[in-house]
Amino acid sequence: MAKQELSIGALGKLTGTKVETIRFYEKIGILPAPARTAGNYRSYGHDHVRRLTFVRRVRDLGFPLETVRAMLDLADQPDRPCGEVDALVVEQLGEVERKIADLERLRDELDRLAHQCRRGGRVADCRIIEALSPHHEDGRCCP
Amino acid sequence: MAKQELSIGALGKLTGTKVETIRFYEKIGILPAPARTAGNYRSYGHDHVRRLTFVRRVRDLGFPLETVRAMLDLADQPDRPCGEVDALVVEQLGEVERKIADLERLRDELDRLAHQCRRGGRVADCRIIEALSPHHEDGRCCP
DNA sequence: ATGGACCTTGGAGTTACTACAGGGTCAAGA
């Protein structure tokens, strides 16, 4: 492998990406197919490092691959206004804030649940299980 | 369908579960196979309502199906101590708190990102894309 | 008896990877 060229494993180490993931990105068109060596090994250059780093950062920020694809498309058209990119970030910010709010509600409920049961009882008396089951015990059904 | 018996659609409405999901739970053994009517329709009773309600609530609290299964097993052995159930809740609480912390870090980063770009520029100058790509532009690779 | 709402089965699709199985390549050490 010529200098400035990286094997798939080296690229993976450099970007914190598993080898299988890199091949997967190639298959679905997120990364372009690289040149091959005489022995049919993939050979990556600096552009691949840049592109894959971008992909991983965007993924780490919680964006789905679909959004990664959209951003890559936009980045490839440098003359278009960048409002769309910015909008994607703002949208994702909103989604993250929504998720945080959901999880905070969840946390409160779990916290309440965790305090309902003074340990040491039997499962039959567990308040947690009681709290999670419907409240009526008779044989007739709910509606 | 006799009274006190529910069709799969009725059970779904009652518990906020899609019909396909109920069948899926049956296939993987979370719900027992119900009786059938003459016309081969599934026929559910009150026990199914209770069990499915439990499953959905536990899922809504963010537990994976594997944990649901463990809880159902425990609930079926009423004489065992309930410490294990309680421990599962506490564990999940910790996980939710970890997720919240992760998302809060994410939110801050996205927020920073969203403020980097005063809109109106071109993609080529977009600070967001710049911030997400590696910092060097020369032809030699990173290591 | 006919329409429409509901039910049946089996199988495929979703997201974003991850894990083999069964081979080929390459560099270094004995």
Added chain:
DNA sequence: TCTTGACCCTGTAGTAACTCCAAGGTCCAT
């Protein structure tokens, strides 16, 4: 030179937890 071990190749299947579809059967009211 041979061999060993780390690395690479392809292709397929598996993961979580559903969700959707096709092609057909059932039920009830008009």
